[in-house]
Amino acid sequence: MLSKYFFILGLFFLSLHLSAQQQVNIIPQPVSFHLNNGSFIIDNKTSLKFNASGKGLKEAARFFAGYIESVSGINLFENAGTSKVIELKLEKVPGIGDEGYLLIVTPVSIIISANSTAGIIYGMQSLFQTLPAVRTNAALTVPCLEIRDYPRFKWRGMHLDVSRHFFSPELVKEYIDLMAAYKFNTFHWHLTDDQGWRIEIKKYPKLAQVGGWRVDHTDLVWGQRPQAVDGEAPTYGGYYTQQQIKEIVAYAALRNVTIVPELDVPGHSAAAIAAYPFLSCTQQPQLPLTGGNYTGMSSNLCPGSDSVFLFLQDVYSEVINLFPAQYIHIGGDEVDKSPWKNCTKCQARIKAESLKDEDELQSYFIKRMEKLIVGKHRKMIGWDEILEGGLAPEATVMSWRGEAGGIAAAKMNHDVVMTPGNPVYFDHYQGDPATEPLAIGGFNSLKRVYEYEPIPKELDEQQTKFVLGAQANLWTEYITTAEQVEYMVLPRMLALAEVVWSPKEKRNWNGFNDRLQTHFRAFDQKGLHYSKGNFKVDIKPASQNGLLFATLSTEAYKGEVYYTTDGSQPTLQSKKYTEPVDINSSLVLKAVSVVNAKIMSLVPAQQFFVMHKAIGKNVTYTNPVSRYYMADGPNSLTDGIRGTNVIGKYWHGFSGKDLIATIDLGEEKNIQSIIVGCLQNYNDWIFLPQSVKFETSANGADFEELQTVSNPLSINEKKAQYDFKVTFAAKAIKYIRVTAKNNLCPPGHSGEGKPGWIFADEIIVE
Ligand code: ACM
Ligand code: ZN
Numbered sequence: 001m002l003s004k005y006f007f008i009l010g011l012f013f014l015s016l017h018l019s020a021q022q023q024v025n026i027i028p029q030p031v032s033f034h035l036n037n038g039s040f041i042i043d044n045k046t047s048l049k050f051n052a053s054g055k056g057l058k059e060a061a062r063f064f065a066g067y068i069e070s071v072s073g074i075n076l077f078e079n080a081g082t083s084k085v086i087e088l089k090l091e092k093v094p095g096i097g098d099e100g101y102l103l104i105v106t107p108v109s110i111i112i113s114a115n116s117t118a119g120i121i122y123g124m125q126s127l128f129q130t131l132p133a134v135r136t137n138a139a140l141t142v143p144c145l146e147i148r149d150y151p152r153f154k155w156r157g158m159h160l161d162v163s164r165h166f167f168s169p170e171l172v173k174e175y176i177d178l179m180a181a182y183k184f185n186t187f188h189w190h191l192t193d194d195q196g197w198r199i200e201i202k203k204y205p206k207l208a209q210v211g212g213w214r215v216d217h218t219d220l221v222w223g224q225r226p227q228a229v230d231g232e233a234p235t236y237g238g239y240y241t242q243q244q245i246k247e248i249v250a251y252a253a254l255r256n257v258t259i260v261p262e263l264d265v266p267g268h269s270a271a272a273i274a275a276y277p278f279l280s281c282t283q284q285p286q287l288p289l290t291g292g293n294y295t296g297m298s299s300n301l302c303p304g305s306d307s308v309f310l311f312l313q314d315v316y317s318e319v320i321n322l323f324p325a326q327y328i329h330i331g332g333d334e335v336d337k338s339p340w341k342n343c344t345k346c347q348a349r350i351k352a353e354s355l356k357d358e359d360e361l362q363s364y365f366i367k368r369m370e371k372l373i374v375g376k377h378r379k380m381i382g383w384d385e386i387l388e389g390g391l392a393p394e395a396t397v398m399s400w401r402g403e404a405g406g407i408a409a410a411k412m413n414h415d416v417v418m419t420p421g422n423p424v425y426f427d428h429y430q431g432d433p434a435t436e437p438l439a440i441g442g443f444n445s446l447k448r449v450y451e452y453e454p455i456p457k458e459l460d461e462q463q464t465k466f467v468l469g470a471q472a473n474l475w476t477e478y479i480t481t482a483e484q485v486e487y488m489v490l491p492r493m494l495a496l497a498e499v500v501w502s503p504k505e506k507r508n509w510n511g512f513n514d515r516l517q518t519h520f521r522a523f524d525q526k527g528l529h530y531s532k533g534n535f536k537v538d539i540k541p542a543s544q545n546g547l548l549f550a551t552l553s554t555e556a557y558k559g560e561v562y563y564t565t566d567g568s569q570p571t572l573q574s575k576k577y578t579e580p581v582d583i584n585s586s587l588v589l590k591a592v593s594v595v596n597a598k599i600m601s602l603v604p605a606q607q608f609f610v611m612h613k614a615i616g617k618n619v620t621y622t623n624p625v626s627r628y629y630m631a632d633g634p635n636s637l638t639d640g641i642r643g644t645n646v647i648g649k650y651w652h653g654f655s656g657k658d659l660i661a662t663i664d665l666g667e668e669k670n671i672q673s674i675i676v677g678c679l680q681n682y683n684d685w686i687f688l689p690q691s692v693k694f695e696t697s698a699n700g701a702d703f704e705e706l707q708t709v710s711n712p713l714s715i716n717e718k719k720a721q722y723d724f725k726v727t728f729a730a731k732a733i734k735y736i737r738v739t740a741k742n743n744l745c746p747p748g749h750s751g752e753g754k755p756g757w758i759f760a761d762e763i764i765v766e
Helices: 002-022 057-072 117-128 169-181 242-253 270-275 306-322 344-352 358-375 404-411 446-450 482-489 492-501 509-526
Strands: 032-042 046-050 084-090 101-105 109-114 140-149 155-161 186-193 258-265 327-331 379-383 396-399 416-418 467-472 538-544 547-553 559-564 581-583 587-595 605-609 618-621 652-655 659-681 691-697 704-710 719-740 757-765
Touching (some): 057 140, 109 117, 169 186, 258 306, 344 358, 358 379, 446 492, 719 757
Parallel strands (some): 396 416
Antiparallel strands (some): 538 547, 691 704
16 A cells, blocks of 8 residues: 555646746746756745845845745745745846846755846746646645746836727736746837827826717727717726826836837827817817827827927926836837928928928927927937938837838947837737637737847948847727737737747747646636637748749747638648649639647638639739739739739739729730639728729730720728620730829718729739
C-alpha cells in the first residue's frame, strides 16, 4: 500500500514539475532565457526583501505582494524574517538600460535585479507569467530559471479612444493591467473628439457637462446615426473627474505605464464647440455629434481667434498639471480646412502672420501649441498631419497614415512613433469579416501585426535612432463594450508586445504561437474575451503571361488548407493544399482552414476566376487609376481575377473621372461579347457607372461604337455588383475601348454633389 502511495505521490510531483515548466511561455520573448532543473516554492515561509529607500521600490514591493496574494492567498509581508526570500534589488546591472532586469530563480531564492524600479517591475511581470492565472489558494511553484532582458524600443504604446465611446475607470485600469502584463509602457489616452469630451476641466465645466453627453443612437451603426435635435435628452456618455484621472495616473505609474493624454485640436473638436460655440469659426450653437454625420457641424477650432488660444492655454495647463508624462499629444489630424477659408478672422490671421495658405495656418496653430507645451517643460507629439505647412521645431510625429510621415520626420531629425493603420489599427478586423463582430473595416490579422517592423527600410542607421517605437490604436466607433475592447486587442497586443520589446532576431511566428496557447488558457481562466485566430484562408491569385494560378495559405496555428474548384463546399474529403493550384478554366475556388481534423473557417474563402480572350493583354487608361486602388497592377482588368467583397481586393478604383480603358488584343480575334464588372458601395462613395460605352477599332485610333449600356439599378442601392454586357454577332476585333461614366454622389448622400468612385474588376472578352 505504502509503496503505491509514494508512487502516486511521485507521479504527482513529476507532473507538477512538468506543468510548471510548460507554463514558462513568456510573451514578449526575453532577450535571454534559461530554464534550469528544480523549482522555488512560494509558500507561508517565503518573505519579501527589498531596500525600502530605493526609489519607488516600496510601492513596487507592495504591488508584487498584492499580486502574489491575489493568486495564492499568501501574504509575503506576514512572513518577514524567514530564510526563503524573494529579493528586489536595485543595483548597477550593466547592459540592460533603464527598463531591463535580471530574474534568477533557484531552489532557495528569487532575485530580481535592475537599474531602476521600472526594470524590477518588468522582472515581476515575467515572474507572474510563470504563476497560475487565477487564485489557487496553494503554494506556488516557480521553475528555476535565469532571464536577462531589456526592451528594443522605448515607446511601447497602446491607445484607447474614450470619446466615441466612454469607458469606465475600471475598464481603463484593466487595459493598463493588460499593457503592464505585456511590458507596454505608454498609454495614449484619446480623451476628446467630435463625439465626446471626457475630461473635467475646472475652468470650463461645460466641456465635460455638455460635451461629454450625446443623444443615444447606439442602436444604429456609426455612419447612419441621425444628428441630435433640440429637446432630445443627451443620455449617453460620461467623463472622468480630475480626481479619477489622478487615481488612474497613479495606478498606471505603479505599473511603469506613462499616460500620454490627447486632447485633439484644432480638428475633431465638435464636442468642445457644442459646449462653447465661441471656439469655432461660425460660432453657431450645435449639439454633440451622435456618430459620423457631420453635415452642417463645426469640428474645427478657429485659429484666427485669440480667445481660442487663451482657452487652450487654460485647458492645457490643467491637463499638464494632471499628467506627469514627458509627452502631451495635441492631435492635429484630419482637419478639413475649408471653414478657415470662409472665416474673416482666419483670413486676417493668415495675412497678419504672412502665411501662404490654410496649411500654413494649421502649422501656425500647431507651433503655438508647441510653445505652450514646451513653456511647461513638456514635449509635444501630434499625428502626422502636423507635417503639413511646416513641422514645429521640436515636435514628435505619430505616423498613422502609413509610415511616410514618420519617415519624413525622421529624415528631418525629429522623433517619431510608428502607428500605421496597416497593421496596427486594432479597430480593424483580425479575421474573416463574415464571421467576426462588425468592425470599422480593414484587416490587420495577428500575423500581420507580428510581422510588423517599426524601422522602415528607407531610414539609414543614424535616422533609425529617431524611431522611438510603435503603438497600436483602438478607435471605438464600432466598439461599445469592455468585452469588445478585450476582443479587439487580444491577442494582437501580445504580437505587438513582441515587436516592440523582443530583439528582432528572436521573433518567430511559430514559436510565438506555441507560447500563445498558454496565454489563451490564462484568458479563458480569467474570463477575458479574445479572438481565437484568423481562420480565413488567404487565396493569392496571380496571373503570368496569360496563365493563372493560386497560392493558398492559412495563419491558423498548426493549420492546413482544404479546397474545391467545382463550386462545392470544402470538406475534410476535399483536396488538401500542397502546391499552387493551376487555373485552366473559369471557376470558383473555395478553401477552408483545418486544425486537428476540424474545419475552423465558418465560411470558406472563395475566389472567382474567368478565362477569356483578353487575359494578360495590355490595357491603357485615359484617366489614371487611383494609387490607393491599384489591385494587383496596371493590367488588373485583364488578369482573370474577379473582385471580392473586400473593396481593396482586386478592384481598380477611379476617383471623380470616367474609366476609359483601351485593350490591345495583339492580333485580330473572333469576339462576340464584352463585359465590364463594376461595384456599388454607397457608403464608401462607390457607384455603378451611369453607363458603359463599348467600342472597337482595327487600328487603335478610329473607334466605332457597338452599344452604350445604361445602369439598370438605382444610384441609392447600398451594395451591388453588376456586369455591364454587350453581345453581338461574332466578328474579328483587335482593339476594344470601354468608357464607364462616373457619377456625382446623389442628393441625400453624405458626399452630395461631390465626385464618386468607379470600381471595376475585369473586362471579360469572349
Ligand atoms: C487618426 O486615425 N485619425 C489619427
Ligand atoms: Zn476661423
